[in-house]
Amino acid sequence: MPGIAREQVAELLATSAEFAAASALRKLPGTDLSVAVDGLGPLRFPVADEQAVQLRELGRRAQFGRGEQTLTDPEVRDTWEIPKELVRVQWTEAFTTVLDGMRAELGLPPHCRLMPELHSMLLYETGQFFVPHQDSEKDDAMVATLVVSLPSAHTGGELVVEHQGQTKKYRGLKTAVSLVAFYSDCRHQVLPVKKGNRVTLTYNLLLAGDSQAAAAKNPLVSELAAGLLTHFATPVVLPYGSRRGEPPTRLAYLLDHEYTARGLSWSRLKGSDAARGALLRAAAERAGCEITLALAEIQETWDAYDPDEDEDAWYGHHEDEDPDDYENPGSADDKQYVLQDLIETSTTLAHWIGPETGRLEDISLDLSDAEVASTTPTADMTPYSSEYEGYMGNYGNTLDRWYRRAALVIWPQGQGFASRAEASPGWALDELAATARAGKIGEAREAARSLESFWHAAGRYPGQTELVGKALEAARELDDAQVAVMLLRPFALERLVPPHGPAFAALAAHYGDTWTDGLLRHWTEGWRPGSYGLAQAPLEWFEDLPWLCAALSAEGNASTAAARRIVELSWTMFAGQVAPALDGPLTSRREAWLTALGAPCSGIIAAAAGLGSTGVLENAHKLARTAGDRTHALAMATLRAAGMRRAGFDELALSCADRIRALLAQPRRAPGDWSIELPTGCSCELCETLGTFLREPGRRALDWPLAKDRRRHVHTRIDEAELPVHHETRRQGRPHTLVLTKTEALFERERLARERHQADLAWLTDEWKVST
Ligand SMILES: O=C(O)CCC(=O)C(=O)O
Numbered sequence: 001m002p003g004i005a006r007e008q009v010a011e012l013l014a015t016s017a018e019f020a021a022a023s024a025l026r027k028l029p030g031t032d033l034s035v036a037v038d039g040l041g042p043l044r045f046p047v048a049d050e051q052a053v054q055l056r057e058l059g060r061r062a063q064f065g066r067g068e069q070t071l072t073d074p075e076v077r078d079t080w081e082i083p084k085e086l087v088r089v090q091w092t093e094a095f096t097t098v099l100d101g102m103r104a105e106l107g108l109p110p111h112c113r114l115m116p117e118l119h120s121m122l123l124y125e126t127g128q129f130f131v132p133h134q135d136s137e138k139d140d141a142m143v144a145t146l147v148v149s150l151p152s153a154h155t156g157g158e159l160v161v162e163h164q165g166q167t168k169k170y171r172g173l174k175t176a177v178s179l180v181a182f183y184s185d186c187r188h189q190v191l192p193v194k195k196g197n198r199v200t201l202t203y204n205l206l207l208a209g210d211s212q213a214a215a216a217k218n219p220l221v222s223e224l225a226a227g228l229l230t231h232f233a234t235p236v237v238l239p240y241g242s243r244r245g246e247p248p249t250r251l252a253y254l255l256d257h258e259y260t261a262r263g264l265s266w267s268r269l270k271g272s273d274a275a276r277g278a279l280l281r282a283a284a285e286r287a288g289c290e291i292t293l294a295l296a297e298i299q300e301t302w303d304a305y306d307p308d309e310d311e312d313a314w315y316g317h318h319e320d321e322d323p324d325d326y327e328n329p330g331s332a333d334d335k336q337y338v339l340q341d342l343i344e345t346s347t348t349l350a351h352w353i354g355p356e357t358g359r360l361e362d363i364s365l366d367l368s369d370a371e372v373a374s375t376t377p378t379a380d381m382t383p384y385s386s387e388y389e390g391y392m393g394n395y396g397n398t399l400d401r402w403y404r405r406a407a408l409v410i411w412p413q414g415q416g417f418a419s420r421a422e423a424s425p426g427w428a429l430d431e432l433a434a435t436a437r438a439g440k441i442g443e444a445r446e447a448a449r450s451l452e453s454f455w456h457a458a459g460r461y462p463g464q465t466e467l468v469g470k471a472l473e474a475a476r477e478l479d480d481a482q483v484a485v486m487l488l489r490p491f492a493l494e495r496l497v498p499p500h501g502p503a504f505a506a507l508a509a510h511y512g513d514t515w516t517d518g519l520l521r522h523w524t525e526g527w528r529p530g531s532y533g534l535a536q537a538p539l540e541w542f543e544d545l546p547w548l549c550a551a552l553s554a555e556g557n558a559s560t561a562a563a564r565r566i567v568e569l570s571w572t573m574f575a576g577q578v579a580p581a582l583d584g585p586l587t588s589r590r591e592a593w594l595t596a597l598g599a600p601c602s603g604i605i606a607a608a609a610g611l612g613s614t615g616v617l618e619n620a621h622k623l624a625r626t627a628g629d630r631t632h633a634l635a636m637a638t639l640r641a642a643g644m645r646r647a648g649f650d651e652l653a654l655s656c657a658d659r660i661r662a663l664l665a666q667p668r669r670a671p672g673d674w675s676i677e678l679p680t681g682c683s684c685e686l687c688e689t690l691g692t693f694l695r696e697p698g699r700r701a702l703d704w705p706l707a708k709d710r711r712r713h714v715h716t717r718i719d720e721a722e723l724p725v726h727h728e729t730r731r732q733g734r735p736h737t738l739v740l741t742k743t744e745a746l747f748e749r750e751r752l753a754r755e756r757h758q759a760d761l762a763w764l765t766d767e768w769k770v771s772t
């Protein structure tokens, strides 16, 4: 089989299915249908204006669904619905024949039947319409919608059905009944009626029988099976150079129709998917593979540009910019962008029909490009969301698009455990523990080792707390230091919570201090001091540290030692994250942040005190003794968070009190002293002039003619430091004049700060008994 096996498989499947349409049209003479409405009698075809008026009198404004809601909005759906209880419909045998023809045209095998279930009777008067939408599947077995237009003289009101970017327009007829069936994943709309009235019956089409045709005898099956074997035997060519990786462990073949989680089932595959599913299933069996159905989330990132965008707009600044300009109303695809290259695709399986349970399960499995094939490229489908981002520095302009596609997922039988473990790590850990408990410990270790190549991703799955619990259990049962650390390594320190105490303690006691230390270090690896924005220290988790440490130290010596290590690592993380932000003046934004840090900081200190970790306590006190308004704010917030007097905080309280006394001892600002200190940070000539003006005690105002960019620099400095200085641009002359005025807030703030210090000191004296 030449070429890339997975592409060959997709090509074989492309030719396999006989043409399957997404929608189908039929006509019947009006004599094949009679419709009677209570209170009005039988309808006469073509429906005349006077009967339409009578129908409207019986009707109510039709509603539509959005998510869980049912809404009425004539901007979205403007049509009258005649209550179904009043409507009696009778068809001749011809209807059955039509439905069977549609079944075949929609690509469903002969042993299936489409069962019509009347859903509604609708009247569209002149001007009425229904905007593009998808019908919800009101029944598990529903696969399609049937729209029957009754004979009536009208123009406009076409039913437009869309699938994979192709649209078809269906017009109603004056003298005959027109019937249009389309799969439920097709977007469709009813254009405004231009003249006359349009009357329709809508039906849900339920599928009876299995849409999977018997495929085993199809000659394509053996070719497909050979394709699968080649796929699973051929090492992947890695990008950059000629290195080869391992052969792929699975193949996900993306289907063409959309399926809801509820509608996903072998027997209800739609159109060409039905035949392809049957073939691939037979091929998988022949090739000794397992196969299941899944739902995938796909993200494509395109290099793209907006043809309307003025390139220059990205340079220079717009002083009076409206922040709303940056927001992207609605989906980016409302607009036409020019796509250039596909930069990146990511495919994640989010649900599948559990091979063991037969039920839909939530999973999270990232696929590599070498594991994905499709007959229809994803870019030909309609994304459910998209986002355009202008030039950001790293990339040019990009357009991200998100899609949901169903997939057939195949893997060689022997790799069942690893394949399922990757999709569902919690299941795998349970299996490992159970196998070991049943005495098959060698087998369990072997199975655990088969996870190694992808297990690092286990730390990114949802439900981490539960997974860690399961991993702790399995690691103990496997009784092998190396395998145990391999299973546990992907997780993070902050996933450890008090209920894990006994299991963690059992491990620490079993494998020893060195092993435990190594594991804890792995668990903080994601975090590096000073790594802004990458990994943040787990602040909320620090707050609860005393409980975790108590749970651990209740379990014996080994876990008490582990708790100490945890507290040390926590302090390192906390101090490392906080330290760079402790310098400089205390702005309100900084103050809010430092106040929020009080609780995590007090959590660590209380835990350290409980364990007698003097090293951590000393480091905390050292930090608190560092002079600076910010450090003081953090120390006070820590004491406030500690609440009542607790061991470990006395020194902190003492140094806070000392600092407050020193601050209060400083002379008050003299009335009429308007000097302000400009914080360091920039030494350009503008800031020098600004600094000189600010420092002058007798000077309150400055008129400063400055060009736009220079004005911006000066007022940005003032705003960032929250200086008590008002700035305004007088838009006269060239350049405009920046007018700076020192405000009364200078005095007010200092007065408030003093009051606050006095209150803090009183509180420290009261609650913490610092001697005065
Ligand atoms: O009236 C029609 O042609 C179709 C109406 C429709 O799309 C619906 O009821 O969901």
Ligand SMILES: [Fe+2]
Pocket (backbone or CB within 6 Å): 133, 134, 135, 145, 188
């Ligand atoms: Fe619809």
